[in-house]
Amino acid sequence: MLKRVKEKFDLHPERLIADTAYGTGPMLGWLVERKINPHIPVFDKSGRSNGTWSRADFEWDAENDQYICPEGQELKQFRRNYSDPNRRPTGQGRTKYRALKLTCQACPSKAKCCPNADARSITREEHEDARQVARDIAKTKQYDISMKLRKKVEMLFAHLKRILGLGRLRLRGPCGANDEFLLAATAQNLRKLAKIFPAPQQTRKA
Ligand code: SF4
Numbered sequence: 712m713l714k715r716v717k718e719k720f721d722l723h724p725e726r727l728i729a730d731t732a733y734g735t736g737p738m739l740g741w742l743v744e745r746k747i748n749p750h751i752p753v754f755d756k757s758g759r760s761n762g763t764w765s766r767a768d769f770e771w772d773a774e775n776d777q778y779i780c781p782e783g784q785e786l787k788q789f790r791r792n793y794s795d796p797n798r799r800p801t802g803q804g805r806t807k808y809r810a811l812k813l814t815c816q817a818c819p820s821k822a823k824c825c826p827n828a829d830a831r832s833i834t835r836e837e838h839e840d841a842r843q844v845a846r847d848i849a850k851t852k853q854y855d856i857s858m859k860l861r862k863k864v865e866m867l868f869a870h871l872k873r874i875l876g877l878g879r880l881r882l883r884g885p886c887g888a889n890d891e892f893l894l895a896a897t898a899q900n901l902r903k904l905a906k907i908f909p910a911p912q913q914t915r916k917a
Contacts, residue, residue, distance in 0.1 A: 713727075713745075713747075723747075724747055725747065725748060726747065726748040726749070726750050726853075726857065727742055727747050727748070727749055727750065727751070728750045728751070728857045728858075728860060728861045729749075729750075729751045729861070730751070730752065730861070731751070731752045731753075731754050732754075733749075733751050734749075734751045734752050734753045734754035734755075734845065735754045736754075736836050736837055736838035736839070736841065736842055737837075737838060738751075739751065739753070739838055739841040739842055739844070739845050740837070740838035740840075740841040742841070743840070743841040743844050744841075748844075748848055749841070749844065749845045749848065750848060750849075750853070750854050750857035750858075750861075751845055752845075752849065753842050753845045753846055753849070755842070757834075762823075763823055763824060763825070763826065764780075764781060764820075764823055764824050766833050766834075768780075768781055769781070769786065769833055771835075771839075771843070773840075776788060777808065778808050778833050778835075780810060780824065780831065781820065781824075782818055782819075782820055782824075784810055784811070784814050784815075784818070785810070786808040786809055786810045786831065786832070786833055787808055787809065788806055788807065788808055788809075804837045805834060805835070805836055805837055806834070806835045807832055807833070807834055807835070808832065808833045808834075808835060809830060809831070809832045809833075810830045810831045810832070811830065812829045812830040814830075815828075815829065815830040815831055816829070816830075867899060870899065871892075871895050871899070875895050875898065875899075877891065877892070877895055
């Protein structure tokens with residue numbers, strides 16, 4: 712759809728508003744790559760239900776390619792010094808960062824962090840940078856406005872479906888669908904106009 716809009720109208724959106732279904736890593740990565748700000752809630756399953764610290768409680772240190780745990784310790788992908796840098800892990804795709812077993816064993820917060828493991832590990836998903844871009848956007852005022860705009864549009868579709876009965880189309884083919892949606896949208900706009908400019912009240916003659 713973005714490609715078609717670009718080709719037909721030469722429009723390139725600065726931001727794209729959508730719901731969580733579009734908040735997956737590959738989708739966010741695709742958008743960020745094209746310099747489109749994703750105003751989309753991130754689809755994230757890294758939260759923990761047992762009350763222990765989740766990935767969000769660990770700070771990402773991009774410069775040193777590591778996570779820092781709430782106790783200030785480093786979680787790394789690898790600790791070996793590779794004489795040949797080409798042999799070390801590329802950091803591409805899904806990667807795992809681990810704390811040192813000795814550090815975690817002596818940590819006062821181990822019960823809150825990794826009660827059932829020798830040491831804590833964190834999985835970093837592919838497109839995590841793009842996911843972080845979306846998370847940072849979600850903290851802005853502009854994002855709150857975007858979410859309100861999204862609800863406005865969704866309410867119109869809900870109205871089309873539930874009140875105007877467009878759950879199923881009566882006419883067949885793309886032209887039929889186009890005609891039905893055009894008429895329905897016209898009806899919606901007339902309804903809006905009637906609210907903005909209500910008809911003058913007629914006074915009854917005695
Ligand atoms: S258990 Fe390990 S990773 Fe977790 S807070 Fe303690 S030192 Fe950090």
